[in-house]
Amino acid sequence: MTLALVVLLPFLGAIVAPLFAQAGRTAIAIASSIPAVVALAMLYPLWGPLAEGTVLVETMPWLPTIGLSLSFRLDGLSLLFSLLILIIGLLIILYSRYYLKKHENVGKFYSLLLAFMGSMLGIVLSSNLILMLIFWEVTSLVSFLLISFWNYKQDARRGARMALAVTGGGGLALLAGVLLLGEIVGSYELDDVLAAGELIKNHALYPVTLVLILLGAFTKSAQFPFHFWLPHAMQAPTPVSAYLHSATMVKAGIFLMARLYPALAGTELWFYLVSFTGMVTLLVGAYTALFKHDLKGLLAHSTVSHLGLITLLFGMGTKLAAVAAVFHVINHATFKASLFMAAGIIDHETGTRDMRQINGLWRFMPHTATLAMVAAASMAGVPLLNGFLSKEMFFAESLELNLPGFWAYLPPIVATLAGVFSVAYSARFIHDVFFNGKPVNLPIYPPHEPPRYMKIPVEILAFACVMVGMFPAIAVGPLLDSAALATLGGALPDYHLQIIHGFNLPLMMSFAAFFGGLLMYTQRQKLYDFHDRFRDIDEKAVFEAAVSWLSERARALTDRIENGSLQRYAALLFGAAVVVALAPMLDLGLSIGDLGVSSVDLPTAIAAAILIICALGTAAMHRERLYALILLSVVGLMVALTFARFSAPDLAMTQLSVEVVTIVLLMLALYYLPSWTPLEASRFRRWRDGIIALLAGGGMFLVTLAMLTRPFESISDYFLENSVTGGGGTNVVNVILVDFRGFDTLGEITVLAIAALGIFAMLREAKLTPPSTDGQGHPWTKDVHPTMLAQISRPLLPLALMVSLFIFLRGHNLPGGGFIAGLITSVALILQYIASGMRWSHQRMPFSLRTPIGLGLLVATVTGLASLSAGYPFLTSTFTHIHWPIVGDFELASALAFDVGVYLTVVGATLTILASLGRLSMKSAAMPEDA
Secondary structure, eight states: OHHHHHHHHHHHHHHHGGGGGGGOHHHHHHHHHHHHHHHHHHHGGGHHHHHTTOOEEEEEEEEGGGTEEEEEEEOHHHHHHHHHHHHHHHHHHHHHHHHSOTTSOHHHHHHHHHHHHHHHHHHHHBSBHHHHHHHHHHHHHHHHHHHTSSTTSHHHHHHHHHHHHHHHHHHHHHHHHHHHHHHHHSOOBHHHHHHTHHHHHTSTTHHHHHHHHHHHHHHHTTOTTSTTHHHHGGGSOHHHHHIIIIISTHHHHHHHHHHTHHHHOSSHHHHHHHHHHHHHHHHHHHHHHTTOOBHHHHHHHHHHHHHHHHHHHHHHOOHHHHHHHHHHHHHHHHHHHHHHHHHHHHHHHHSOOBTTTOOOGGGTOHHHHHHHHHHHHHHHTOTTSHHHHHHHHHHHHHTTOOOOGGGGTHHHHHHHHHHHHHHHHHHHHHHHHHSSSOOOSOSSOSOOOOOHHHHHHHHHHHHHHHHHHHSHHHHTHHHHHHHHHHHHTSOOOOOOOOSOOOSOHHHHHHHHHHHHHHHHHHTHHHHHHHHHTSOOOOHHHHHHHHHHHHHHHHHHHHHHHOSSOHHHHHHHHHHHHHHHHHHHHHHHTOOOOTTOOOOOOHHHHHHHHHHHHHHHHHHHTTTBHHHHHHHHHHHHHHHHHHHHHTTOHHHHHHHHHHHHHHHHHHHHHHTTSOSBOOOOSOHHHHHHHHHHHHHHHHHHHHHHHHHHTSOOOOTHHHHHHHHHHHHSOSOHHHHIIIIITHHHHHHHHHHHHHHHHHHHHHHSSOOBOOOSBOTTSOBOOSOSSOHHHHHHHHHHHHHHHHHHHHHHHTTTTSSOOHHHHHHHHHHHHHHHHHHHOHHHHHHTOOSOTTHHHHHHHHHHHHHHHHHHHTTSOTTOOOEEEEEETTTEEEEEETHHHHHHHHHHHHHHHHHHHHHHHHTTBTTTTTSOTTO
């Protein structure tokens, strides 16, 4: 699983790298770079087959019933993005070593950076669309933490929240689109989806699916009208901006369009949606960039513009346009990442990013200035640099669109106009920052060159701009061919990577854009005056206002619903359930089925009558709490007898044990409550609740009656047939719990553990004064722990523990198991608490009650990992028969270890809950805090 390991390595680095934080910034930077270096070394041998068009797929089943598998796919497109993620990530790691200050949490920063690298690799290498979605959401969460890394800044927190809200909302749309795509194709595997292009495009759900998927891509890649979050994410540290918001994360939406291009592109709907969105984004971003005074603000809006350019190319729908889009992905990543890092150096050395202050830096930082000017010239599309080549291809493709009438002139006009703005804001970057007089009130003066190694990442990327610009066929040709081939899903168009393709119309458009941009910059003051006539839209203020409005409406609705009345909550819940279920139930025509109703014998009828009477009595006498509790315990006992009557001894034993524990728990609670509840509900509420209860109960009765009187297929036959051969036990219930559905059981004991720890934490500092009398005013007996009860309970403890051990050991073949045994042990220990007191019990218990919880979860989890390490699904059990002298032959199953974990967790959780309630008494408050 080479590809899986490539994805996993950065996540492992995210865990390990912070351990080197105390050793210094150099040590943690080196440790953080190791995962990327190893991943690159693992990908290098795979380049040969990929260059020939081979696709490498690695698959491991995970949740096949929902179509989710751990499958990874490497082709030219995913290799291209993997190289961008890993190589630029390495450069960012080196750059961050010198950018971050000594007092900052470098361990957290590098950990988040590596986690983001792993999630991006997961997106581009996933062969399963659901798996890709998981990594997609991880990038949103990690980018939120990275943008808000300087969380003491309000703008950083707000920018992070805005980015998460927009990209998270797009992620939900993408989830819906992927589910529809899987419904159309019948599979979530990428190979199946790409092969079903015609089926998808001819399906009735194609328009909805396409819109939802594009919403996910547009929000992630900051396309209009969702572009506003990207400039406000610039409050992040510059390494984050360079890595996430120029080279990687904002390219995730671009990658998605490229990846699904063979399956979704080629229709009029694709053309109009994608090309129009890209065209508007291209112009809006280019225009806005020219008027930004903040250095990173200019680069952010130019990034939006270039992302729109790539989107427009994909929207054109021609093969050569798709090739140009992939080419510009490479070029934009190199020149924009280097520009962001150069901006970070300038900010680092001058203390500001305001271009009205940072003038004339050429005299102070000539080396940095040269590198930044090379990258900015590439962004402007100057010849002999890589940006010029892909922009030439863009101009050429804008001329090839066969649109009717005037519309045929629109794409080349828009392309040229965007080129003019691109040259203008690039010229402003170069002139205002490095020339244009002297610095004005710099916070740090005089500025100077940064440390030598801080410039190396910028040098490498600037060198790449020159090499690709001058020798494109050698520097990037094979990689571009492979990536474009994977994008198109078919043969490549005829094209040639050359510096100049002769004197033609695209070259004239380039000259027009270049000189037009310079002319526009010379007249910039008139443009500024024109721009100042219009009121700027503060996207952050609009977003915050929208969030505030939604919060207020939600709060108002919540206040109307949540008035603190548990009765109202229950009425709303059950009332809504009745309303939602009523219409389909009426359509089903619920009635007694062909099997008829089974006859009822006299003992069963008597037990059912007792059950019904006690249930009604509990509701009728709920104001007299003690009597209601006694009747409720009878209901629980009748339920246990019902399980025993219908051949479910495991459930009967569990119900009986749970009933004892529950009654003790409720008795502890009643000790602090009045014995009688005053009448609080009005007659209207009682009638309302009665009607809802009748409707809900009657509905469940009809559904149950209709189901049980009709023939149906049950999965119980599978478990009965495979219990012995597959799980090694004749007790089907226990085999299901520890083997077939062991993962569910692990989740249940985890929830139980969390509930116990939550109750412990909630009641740890709480103290209640117990009442001095009962409900009738009689004082409580002074003999809190009767001697007779204490003397009888103590010899019962070893007997109960022996019974518990017997129930535990036989559970795999006879009624019993870890859960029931744990409850029996808990009941035996609870009896000691009641009889002898908490202080006496804890003095004889050499460990904290929370210890068994952690130990039980650890044992259960390790049991599952053992099967996983052996190549079997998680929590798969094995069994064998062994011979012991005297004892003889007996079966030994690995599920026994898992049952030990269940047993320990149940004992620890149950006792922690009861002890926490018992500790509320002031008489017991002085007991050890760790009890």
